[in-house]
Amino acid sequence: MIKRIKIVVIGFGSIGRALAKVIALKRKTINNKYGILIDVVGVVDSKGMALKADGFDEYELLKLCEVPRSGVNLFKPYAYQGVDLDVLYNSTQPDVHIELTPSEYSSGEPGISNIIYAINRGVHVVTANKAPLVLKYREIMSSALSKGVEIRFRATVLGGTPFIDTLMSLRSHDIERIEGILNATSNFILTEMHEKLVDFNEALRMAQALGVAEANPTLDVDGVDAAAKMVIISNILEKPLKIEEIYRESISRVTLRDIIDAVRQGYIIKSITFFDVRGGKASIKIVKIPKSDLFAQINGIMNGVRIRSDATEIVFIGRGGGGIETAHSILDDVISIALHYS
Ligand SMILES: NC(=O)c1ccc[n+]([C@@H]2O[C@H](COP(=O)([O-])OP(=O)(O)OC[C@H]3O[C@@H](n4cnc5c(N)ncnc54)[C@H](OP(=O)(O)O)[C@@H]3O)[C@@H](O)[C@H]2O)c1
CATH class of the missing domain: 3.30.360.10 (Dihydrodipicolinate Reductase; domain 2)
Known part of the structure; x- marks a missing residue:
């Protein structure tokens, strides 16, 4: 039986785009190998969102990577102006939240709030953004435990290897x-x-x-x-x-x-x-x-x-990083979550 895993990608810069490309290229192979179909249902940058509740197909994922920086709100007919996690979650019902906003070490934002939001909605998290873990590791892990969701972060340290x-x-x-x-x-x-x-x-x-x-x-x-x-x-x-x-x-x-x-x-x-x-x-x-x-x-x-x-x-x-290597680490984490919960 095929298990569909719906993911939202928060942050669509170099890693977000590398991830979208790798998913477009490997989605069918992953499905054949593990019976898991990864659907990207939402993509978010600092200015807006592109939402498709039944998932972007491979062609659409590659076209999304061609929008200019801060331009996912131009991706018609799926475009939404502004960032609103309630709208994102209510319209797409994701299983996994991928946090790829910049690592900002003074406040940890927007990463900390985004991850806490995902946990409170009962959604698993994969993060390449280090700052929330650097500033709030214990709080994030204990909230995740109490809500029964996983936090995975292989991409954060030596992301091109399974070091973590x-x-x-x-x-x-x-x-x-x-x-x-x-x-x-x-x-x-x-x-x-x-x-x-x-x-x-x-x-x-x-x-x-x-x-x-x-x-x-x-x-x-x-x-x-x-x-x-x-x-x-x-x-x-x-x-x-x-x-x-x-x-x-x-x-x-x-x-x-x-x-x-x-x-x-x-x-x-x-x-x-x-x-x-x-x-x-x-x-x-x-x-x-x-x-x-x-x-x-x-x-x-x-x-x-x-x-x-x-x-x-x-x-x-x-x-340690790089688009393709980091994207694979993120994808490995998503597959691990999917296998664990299927
Ligand atoms: N690059 C690497 O090799 C690597 C390796 C491991 C981990 N990481 C970590 O992975 C994360 C992403 O890295 P990156 O290289 O892809 O960074 P990036 O190219 O700067 O992309 C960051 C993305 O986050 C978006 N963003 C900023 N504020 C936002 C907000 N409030 N709400 C929603 N989206 C917001 C940006 O939007 P705009 O496009 O509108 O500016 C951009 O799309 C960082 O935390 C980085 O430390 C990177």
Whole structure:
């Protein structure tokens, strides 16, 4: 028997569009493999919504990706002016809410309110937006538990890998330490500085030209994004940290002279996030590591994390984000929810 899963996508920027494309391409295969038919019934950006209660077909999903930014309210005849979650939910009756609004760490909005709304309506949530989990992890998880809905967030940390799922599955382990290269933009800039022998500003300009760095790169280069990821990890391990408790060193302070000196001595400079789980302390530091270290081989937009427990050591290497990878993580979470509840 085919199970229909109706999803609403809140935030239709680069990840929302990548998700719509992947669903258009893989919807039939997923249906054949798992008996689950994913219907996108609503898409929302900051200005409006496109709503279709029986789901957009593959062609419509691809056409939706062609609307300009802030333009889903132009997608006739399904367009709705303005954002109204009551209208969205009442007219589409979704099973899963996908939260893809920007990660905003001072208020957590609109992500926190959107996720709480979904939970209160008894709707499962998949989020790539980190901020609600960074600021309100416990509150969100306990409300979800009391309402019997799932919150999944594989896309938030090392989104191109099943890192979060694995960390959650290590139930018998005593996790002692987690360390890693958690931010693709910073790692790309440092790699460019080593390989092209350019200074920080030049490497940043190259990263911006390639779309690897945002116009405002501070969240990435100053370590806020990596700290946010470590806060999510710390909550999974039930040793919750606050983002402001994490000491951060910015890669903007690394000079070309530092790089040249390090390389001459047989080292590579990396930005590494450390979490001493037992001691309950985390930091993001600019460190010199030997060229032979595994982390020295993780370059460009690749990320890597080492988990050390009382039983073993596990290393994940993969893409931290990117449209297609993040979209697959989100879709995997949706399929897991559908399989669990069918
Ligand atoms: N990019 C990655 O590789 C990556 C990887 C992992 C996680 N993430 C996280 O995933 C989320 C989405 O990332 P992105 O790169 O797709 O961001 P983005 O391109 O900036 O898109 C954000 C979307 O959210 C919409 N939005 C903003 N405020 C809204 C509101 N009040 N109500 C409804 N929609 C609103 C924006 O609308 P407009 O189009 O009208 O501006 C836009 O469509 C972020 O939280 C990010 O941190 C991203």
